[in-house]
Amino acid sequence: MKLSPEVKAALHEPATDTEAALLERTWARPRGLAGWLASTDHKEIGRRFVVTAFAFFLLGGVLAALMRLQLSRPELGLLDPDLYNQVFSMHGATMMFLFAVPVMEAMGVYLVPLMIGTRNLAFPRLAAFGYYIYLFGGVMIYVAFAFDTGIETGWFSNVPLAGPEFSPGKRTDFYAQLITFTALSAMVEAVNLIVTILKLRAPGMTLNRMPLFVWAMLVTSFMIVFAMPTVATGSAMLMLDRLVSTQFFNPAEGGDALLWQHLFWFFGHPEVYIIFLPATGMVSAMLVPFTRRAIVGYTPVVLALIATAFAGFGLWVHHMFAAGLPKLGQSFFTAASMLIAIPSGTQIFCWLATLWMGRLRFTTPLLFVLGFLFTFVMGGLTGVMLAAVPFNLQVHDTYFVVAHFHYVLIGGAIFPLFGAFYYWFPKTYGRMLSERLGRWNFALMFAGFQLTFFPMHILGLHGMPRRVYTYPAETGWGGLSLLASIGAGVLGLSVLLFLINVLLALRRPRENPANPWHADGLEWSTTSPPPACNYADLPVVRGRYALWTKGEPTVVTGLRRDRMFVLVTHVLDAQPDHKREMPAPSLWPLLAALATTALFIATIFTPWGVVWGLIPVFVTLVGWFWPKQDES
Amino acid sequence: MSEKLNSALDTAGPQAGRIEDLWWLLFGFCAVVFVAVMAVLVAALVRRRTPDESMEPTYAGQRTALRYVGAGVLATGAILLGFLIASVTTDRGLDEIETGGARVLTITGRQWWWEIRYEDARPDRVVVTANEIHVPVGQPVLLRLRASDVIHSFWVPSLAGKRDLIPGRDTGLWIQANRPGTFQGQCAEFCGYQHAHMRFLVIAQPPAEFDAWLEGQRASAPEPATDEERRGREVFLAGSCVMCHTIRGTAAGSIVGPDLTHLASRQTIAAGARPNTRDHLAAWVADPQRTKPGARMPVPELPPADLQALVTYLRSLR
Numbered sequence: 001m002k003l004s005p006e007v008k009a010a011l012h013e014p015a016t017d018t019e020a021a022l023l024e025r026t027w028a029r030p031r032g033l034a035g036w037l038a039s040t041d042h043k044e045i046g047r048r049f050v051v052t053a054f055a056f057f058l059l060g061g062v063l064a065a066l067m068r069l070q071l072s073r074p075e076l077g078l079l080d081p082d083l084y085n086q087v088f089s090m091h092g093a094t095m096m097f098l099f100a101v102p103v104m105e106a107m108g109v110y111l112v113p114l115m116i117g118t119r120n121l122a123f124p125r126l127a128a129f130g131y132y133i134y135l136f137g138g139v140m141i142y143v144a145f146a147f148d149t150g151i152e153t154g155w156f157s158n159v160p161l162a163g164p165e166f167s168p169g170k171r172t173d174f175y176a177q178l179i180t181f182t183a184l185s186a187m188v189e190a191v192n193l194i195v196t197i198l199k200l201r202a203p204g205m206t207l208n209r210m211p212l213f214v215w216a217m218l219v220t221s222f223m224i225v226f227a228m229p230t231v232a233t234g235s236a237m238l239m240l241d242r243l244v245s246t247q248f249f250n251p252a253e254g255g256d257a258l259l260w261q262h263l264f265w266f267f268g269h270p271e272v273y274i275i276f277l278p279a280t281g282m283v284s285a286m287l288v289p290f291t292r293r294a295i296v297g298y299t300p301v302v303l304a305l306i307a308t309a310f311a312g313f314g315l316w317v318h319h320m321f322a323a324g325l326p327k328l329g330q331s332f333f334t335a336a337s338m339l340i341a342i343p344s345g346t347q348i349f350c351w352l353a354t355l356w357m358g359r360l361r362f363t364t365p366l367l368f369v370l371g372f373l374f375t376f377v378m379g380g381l382t383g384v385m386l387a388a389v390p391f392n393l394q395v396h397d398t399y400f401v402v403a404h405f406h407y408v409l410i411g412g413a414i415f416p417l418f419g420a421f422y423y424w425f426p427k428t429y430g431r432m433l434s435e436r437l438g439r440w441n442f443a444l445m446f447a448g449f450q451l452t453f454f455p456m457h458i459l460g461l462h463g464m465p466r467r468v469y470t471y472p473a474e475t476g477w478g479g480l481s482l483l484a485s486i487g488a489g490v491l492g493l494s495v496l497l498f499l500i501n502v503l504l505a506l507r508r509p510r511e512n513p514a515n516p517w518h519a520d521g522l523e524w525s526t527t528s529p530p531p532a533c534n535y536a537d538l539p540v541v542r543g544r545y546a547l548w549t550k551g552e553p554t555v556v557t558g559l560r561r562d563r564m565f566v567l568v569t570h571v572l573d574a575q576p577d578h579k580r581e582m583p584a585p586s587l588w589p590l591l592a593a594l595a596t597t598a599l600f601i602a603t604i605f606t607p608w609g610v611v612w613g614l615i616p617v618f619v620t621l622v623g624w625f626w627p628k629q630d631e632s
Numbered sequence: 633m634s635e636k637l638n639s640a641l642d643t644a645g646p647q648a649g650r651i652e653d654l655w656w657l658l659f660g661f662c663a664v665v666f667v668a669v670m671a672v673l674v675a676a677l678v679r680r681r682t683p684d685e686s687m688e689p690t691y692a693g694q695r696t697a698l699r700y701v702g703a704g705v706l707a708t709g710a711i712l713l714g715f716l717i718a719s720v721t722t723d724r725g726l727d728e729i730e731t732g733g734a735r736v737l738t739i740t741g742r743q744w745w746w747e748i749r750y751e752d753a754r755p756d757r758v759v760v761t762a763n764e765i766h767v768p769v770g771q772p773v774l775l776r777l778r779a780s781d782v783i784h785s786f787w788v789p790s791l792a793g794k795r796d797l798i799p800g801r802d803t804g805l806w807i808q809a810n811r812p813g814t815f816q817g818q819c820a821e822f823c824g825y826q827h828a829h830m831r832f833l834v835i836a837q838p839p840a841e842f843d844a845w846l847e848g849q850r851a852s853a854p855e856p857a858t859d860e861e862r863r864g865r866e867v868f869l870a871g872s873c874v875m876c877h878t879i880r881g882t883a884a885g886s887i888v889g890p891d892l893t894h895l896a897s898r899q900t901i902a903a904g905a906r907p908n909t910r911d912h913l914a915a916w917v918a919d920p921q922r923t924k925p926g927a928r929m930p931v932p933e934l935p936p937a938d939l940q941a942l943v944t945y946l947r948s949l950r
Contacts, residue, residue, distance in 0.1 A: 153822070327724075394794070463818070
């Protein structure tokens with residue numbers, strides 16, 4: 001398999017029906033439940049990933065609604081403080097660990113191989129493993145929550161509050177293991193995406209022809225690889241403090257209470273960009289077809305992505321300004337936090353220029369992009385304000401910050417994501433979502449969002465701290481809180497409308513439009529939904545906007561159709577290098593994930609979980625990597 | 633003292649005042665930037681175009697457009713540099729204080745109340761109280777901030793930005809009120825179950841009034857004047873109260889809970905959870921978990937008559 005295959009670019013001659021059928025048989029997974037569980041098809045995994053993440057989004061949304069009910073009036077008693085603290089902690093942990101980051105990875109898992117013209121991810125079994133780990137982690141924490149053992153100390157779980165003395169019981173141990181699950185899942189998916197993007201691009205897709213969404217996923221994946229180990233280390237130290245009485249975070253025994261915050265926010269701030277950058281990739285991808293023009297400033301946008309990734313690691317201390325760190329250091333982090341507005345601004349100006357120069361088609365995805373621009377610019381500006389230490393000292397840990405980060409996360413990531421759902425839904429399911437419902441969906445979501453979160457800026461400036469389960473009437477916060485709660489209802493309605501839209505679309509017969517938006521991306525050249533092998537003929541790319549490039553399309557020929565071969569290309573110029581056979585669908589990733597889950601959950605209860613739990617993990621990994629007999 | 637200020641935009645001291653100035657500067661520029669960006673966006677959406685229904689993609693005009701992008705980025709950089717200078721300048725201003733004669737308070741955050749110590753060179757003149765800080769108008773007060781259990785954060789929006797109280801580390805803050813008034817404060821760092829009810833008041837008084845107040849707080853608790861009050865004191869000293877609380881002038885000297893020597897002089901009970909009225913006090917003592925679920929105070933289990941006597945006694949601690 002090391003020999004370079006005979007690969008040549010030929011004039012486009014579509015594969016014959018029998019050839020296509022053979023290819024489809026080769027790449028199809030076994031039927032039945034076992035086949036379903038064993039699937040290593042990135043489309044299937046990606047779809048499950050997105051659907052799972054969306055289910056957690058709905059759960060997190062229900063928790064948010066409970067909070068808004070409780071806070072709608074002063075001194076309400078719908079939730080007692082213990083439940084409220086669990087609810088807000090679970091909301092934060094769900095949205096960050098179980099929805100926002102995974103859904104972006106999931107979109108990458110689904111879209112990247114299609115966008116770069118290959119047949120699967122570089123490590124298909126690893127992709128399945130990462131998904132199952134994520135799923136089991138999420139199920140674990142919700143089962144724990146159902147048994148009144150949800151997270152109680154916030155998604156950030158500061159020590160000593162989260163330490164053994166002030167958070168007795170198992171709640172915080174489940175939290176720490178949730179982090180382990182999601183960090184592991186995110187890291188394996190990130191490694192997978194990095195290798196896929198660098199080595200499996202279609203011939204001709206040089207780095208400077210790569211779609212911007214793929215660039216965004218590449219940069220994001222590198223961020224994950226550098227950010228997640230820190231928080232996984234932190235959560236392991238927290239587990240050790242709680243389980244075997246190490247004293248990493250106990251000041252009374254020489255530990256340090258602030259160390260946790262450094263570890264957590266060194267991950268926690270890049271996490272925001274891990275969520276945001278893929279969304280910017282979606283915006284860039286959607287702007288092209290709906291302005292019918294090339295993105296203005298492809299190179300500046302790519303450089304902005306990379307600059308954001310570097311700068312994103314240099315500003316975690318702005319979450320800790322109130323801790324009273326040395327002034328000089330704080331000034332550095334102020335400067336770094338403001339600096340990051342430059343790459344973000346660059347992207348926004350490029351998009352504005354693209355809109356200006358384009359010929360617009362006001363489809364639902366474009367509406368979401370416009371909503372994104374409005375909301376994210378506002379959130380970005382409050383972010384710049386928060387970088388100023390003195391002002392930060394006033395509004396840190398208040399509803400001003402709650403408003404700010406919902407503007408950047410919902411505005412910056414959820415609006416583009418919903419746009420992306422409308423945009424790529426026909427590719428995935430072969431049916432269009434209703435534009436009419438889509439416009440209502442957008443309008444309600446936009447209005448509901450602003451109504452919910454704009455008043456929170458004012459509440460924060462008027463002294464309302466975060467994470468309080470109630471507030472006295474004399475504070476005067478009742479009116480704006482009620483407004484925010486009403487807005488939350490509208491927001492919930494918009495999500496409901498989206499679900500209805502999806503259900504109605506799925507009930508309609510398939511229309512299978514290959515390219516309903518007249519879009520430029522390679523993924524639109526294959527059928528909707530794509531076949532198991534993605535492309536009957538592996539495409540050759542001759543320009544940045546693959547389907548808009550003039551001339552006869554060319555394809556790769558010469559790869560055997562009866563084996564699961566993919567074409568490996570060079571990192572920079574995507575010249576064909578060699579072919580590689582993909583592993584067959586397998587149940588081992590699922591079994592390995594189950595074994596790993598048993599190990600993680602066992603360690604919540606006993607340190608011996610590490611010892612005995614490693615044995616099944618070892619066994620399943622041996623099964624996974626057992627060499628296959630080559631039939632040739 | 634009708635209104636209790638609780639806003640970063642309604643300030644009464646140099647600290648919060650400087651930050652408020654910075655906020656208006658940031659807000660002004662950001663508002664202009666936001667309006668400008670949205671104006672460009674709207675113009676881009678509605679500007680007249682040559683009608684063109686074809687699906688043909690265009691690549692034209694890249695270079696001109698990029699020039700505008702570059703100008704936008706430069707303008708962003710310039711504004712950010714200005715913000716950085718304003719931020720650092722304000723930050724330095726927050727540290728400018730004449731510390732020589734400043735009064736020093738040690739504030740300890742606990743789950744979920746504030747212990748307040750007015751330090752003095754003579755130990756017998758140290759005053760310990762809880763959840764209510766009195767300060768003289770026009771004089772800086774240095775706060776030494778400590779935490780005995782978890783991380784808390786001290787915040788009085790109308791007077792200053794917040795500062796965390798971190799176990800194992802001493803932090804500090806100075807505040808000054810430029811006019812008399814009552815200011816609401818609260819814990820701003822999530823500190824567990826009753827984070828919401830970890831509030832306090834700062835009461836700024838003219839210096840003479842403040843000195844009189846402090847002198848009053850230095851005194852031991854007044855002797856019971858009536859039989860009911862005497863009985864209340866007996867209940868206090870014979871029951872579980874004495875295990876946690878101090879009432880100077882009596883045998884009660886525990887420092888687990890708030891010092892109650894002058895409880896009746898305070899405006900609120902249970903760290904701002906309720907106003908300090910007889911009914912609320914009685915309800916709180918009878919069952920603290922009803923008023924403030926999760927509070928560290930156990931239910932004292934007193935017969936009604938004892939409870940009433942105890943409350944009468946506590947109400948006499950002016």
